[in-house]
Amino acid sequence: MQFLFRYANPHNFMRLSGAVLPFTAIATALCIGTALYLGFTAPPDYQQGRTVLILFIHVPAATMAMTVYGAIAILSLLSLVWRHPLSDTAARAAAPFGALFTTLGLITGSLWGKPMWGTYWVWDARLTSFLLLLFLYLGYMALWNAIEDESRAARAAAILALVGAVNIPIIKFSVNWWNTLHQGESIVSGALAPVFLAPLLIMMLGYLLLFLTLWMIRIRTAILERRARNLMQGGAA
Amino acid sequence: MSPFATLLLRDIKLAARSGGSAALALSFFALVATLMPLGIGADLRLLARVAGGVLWVGAVLSALLSLDRLFQGDYEDGSLDLIALSPLPLELTALAKIAAHWLSTGLPLTLLSPLLALLFNLPAAATGVLFVSLLIGTPAVSAIGAIGASLTLSLKRGGLILPLIILPLLAPAVIFGAGAVSAALDGLGAKDALGLLAAFAFAAVLLSPFAAAASVRLNLGS
Numbered sequence: 001m002q003f004l005f006r007y008a009n010p011h012n013f014m015r016l017s018g019a020v021l022p023f024t025a026i027a028t029a030l031c032i033g034t035a036l037y038l039g040f041t042a043p044p045d046y047q048q049g050r051t052v053l054i055l056f057i058h059v060p061a062a063t064m065a066m067t068v069y070g071a072i073a074i075l076s077l078l079s080l081v082w083r084h085p086l087s088d089t090a091a092r093a094a095a096p097f098g099a100l101f102t103t104l105g106l107i108t109g110s111l112w113g114k115p116m117w118g119t120y121w122v123w124d125a126r127l128t129s130f131l132l133l134l135f136l137y138l139g140y141m142a143l144w145n146a147i148e149d150e151s152r153a154a155r156a157a158a159i160l161a162l163v164g165a166v167n168i169p170i171i172k173f174s175v176n177w178w179n180t181l182h183q184g185e186s187i188v189s190g191a192l193a194p195v196f197l198a199p200l201l202i203m204m205l206g207y208l209l210l211f212l213t214l215w216m217i218r219i220r221t222a223i224l225e226r227r228a229r230n231l232m233q234g235g236a237a
Numbered sequence: 238m239s240p241f242a243t244l245l246l247r248d249i250k251l252a253a254r255s256g257g258s259a260a261l262a263l264s265f266f267a268l269v270a271t272l273m274p275l276g277i278g279a280d281l282r283l284l285a286r287v288a289g290g291v292l293w294v295g296a297v298l299s300a301l302l303s304l305d306r307l308f309q310g311d312y313e314d315g316s317l318d319l320i321a322l323s324p325l326p327l328e329l330t331a332l333a334k335i336a337a338h339w340l341s342t343g344l345p346l347t348l349l350s351p352l353l354a355l356l357f358n359l360p361a362a363a364t365g366v367l368f369v370s371l372l373i374g375t376p377a378v379s380a381i382g383a384i385g386a387s388l389t390l391s392l393k394r395g396g397l398i399l400p401l402i403i404l405p406l407l408a409p410a411v412i413f414g415a416g417a418v419s420a421a422l423d424g425l426g427a428k429d430a431l432g433l434l435a436a437f438a439f440a441a442v443l444l445s446p447f448a449a450a451a452s453v454r455l456n457l458g459s
Contacts, residue, residue: 080451132405139402143388146398155455156388160402163384163448167406170437174409177433178416 010223013086017216024213031206038199051115056199058108060207061101065133068098068211072140073165076158086219088154091161092144093218097211099137106130129175136164240325241333248337251310258303259341265302266346269295270353281358288357289367289418293411295353296346296371297404300378303342304403305396307334307386308453317390321457327450335376335383335445343375359418366421370414370434377410377438380445387452409437 039056072094075087109127110120121127143160147153192200238246252258273291274284311317320330350371354364385403392398417430 132408135401135405139398139405142398142401146389146392146394152391152455152458156452159384159448159452159455160388163406166444167409170409170440171405174412174433174437178412 010086010089014220014223017220021213021216024209024216028206028209028213031202031209035199035203035206038202042195042199051112052196054108054112055196056203058105058112059200060204061105061108062130063204064207064211065098065101065105065130067208068094068101069133069136069161069165069168072098072161076161076165079154079158080162088151088158089222090215090219091158092154093222094215095137095141095144096218097215099134099141101207101211102130102134102137106134125172125175125178128178129172132171132175133168136168140164240323241329244320244325244330244333245337245340248334249341252303252337252341258306259345262299262302262342263345263349266295266299266349267353269298270356274357285358285360285363285422288354288359289363289422290411290415291357292350292353292367293371293374293415293418296343296350296375297378297407297411299346300338300342300375300382301400301403303338304379304382304386305389305399307338307383308390309386312390312456317453318457321453327453328446331383331387331446331449331453332442335379335442335449338383339376339379343371343379347371347375360422363418363421366427366431367418370417370427370431373431373435373438374410374414377434377441378407380438380441381406383449384445384452387449387456390453391456410434413437 035056039053042052044050044052072091075084075091075094078084078087079091106127109130113122113127114120140157140160144153144157147156270292273287273295277283277287308317311320321327323330325333347368351364351368354367359367381403382399384406385399388402389399413430413434417427417434420430421427
């Protein structure tokens with residue numbers, strides 16, 4: 001716990017994130033650039049042709065959509081149990097990225113579905129649970145915006161995020177029970193050829209770094225905004 | 238009378254008398270069921286096919302109508318502060334309110350459903366399954382709804398944000414409930430779906446009071 005609380009102080013966070021930001025930004029550009037190059041020079045898939053390129057955008061987006069929700073859930077727990085002061089700000093800053101990754105996953109999935117399944121949208125289990133995930137993100141952000149008192153909004157949003165986290169596996173199970181058409185996972189099982197696997201993994205790392213970079217910028221902005229507001233009200237920064 | 242029973246009876250009386258939210262929910266449910274065939278056509282075979290899904294979604298939406306007032310009225314006139322000060326733990330208060338909401342909304346909706354199923358030409362066996370699925374599934378709607386209601390109790394326009402928050406969480410109830418009816422229509426056993434629905438409802442009723450009590454606490458500023 002010691003480690004967590006050292007960076008709970010916004011001042012320490014500003015110092016650390018300021019030092020780390022340039023490196024993560026450069027690493028993001030390198031990873032996404034390399035993955036794009038490898039992806040475009042990879043041979044077309046024997047079944048899917050060039051549409052296999054969507055894989056490199058679609059799968060990392062889907063992975064990140066769930067990772068971000070996991071991060072929000074953990075931060076919410078930290079905020080509710082230990083009153084960790086920075087985690088509310090961090091959770092709130094992460095939510096729009098989660099919604100964006102979910103939307104990107106849905107859009108690229110639907111573009112991929114047209115040539116593969118012959119239709120833009122199918123009521124398949126994964127697509128449906130992702131659509132529900134998008135609504136969970138939208139509800140979470142709406143609740144944050146609706147409650148004026150910031151500390152109340154933070155705790156209400158944290159409760160909602162945890163309720164959602166408990167519910168997501170159930171939603172996933174119920175939707176699976178309902179219908180399945182989406183292809184199974186092919187990374188861990190080794191079904192993906194190395195020529196596609198390498199750019200995919202690099203791209204996933206690139207997405208993660210991109211999220212971390214933008215996330216830090218948003219948290220920093222939120223902290224600076226709060227300081228500015230405090231100064232305007234004549235309080236201590 | 239125990240504090241729990243007192244609160245339960247008080248809330249049921251309020252639901253029955255002030256504005257009659259129970260009667261409103263029933264009328265809304267009947268109206269949704271009336272408009273639906275107007276939208277999708279009068280083909281009785283098609284209507285029987287979609288009856289389970291339409292009536293389940295209709296029941297969930299009807300139960301939503303009165304949910305935003307679950308804690309809000311008591312919050313606005315200050316009685317929620319007094320209830321919170323009473324010896325009854327806030328978790329049990331939430332449970333009493335969930336039970337009152339179900340008895341004044343979920344149960345009447347369930348009792349009305351066979352009549353509406355008749356309008357949709359649903360066979361008798363499937364109607365029985367629909368009735369049972371609503372009977373065991375609507376408590377989950379009241380329970381999860383109570384979380385949303387307690388989170389938004391201080392908001393003037395909480396009724397707008399409440400559906401956005403809780404409808405995604407209710408997807409499993411609709412899937413299992415309507416799935417049970419479809420299974421019965423296809424001559425397959427509805428037991429699997431009903432069992433899953435019961436498990437979902439049980440977990441929801443068991444866990445929701447804790448989340449609802451936590452968010453009431455934060456809204457009372459204690």
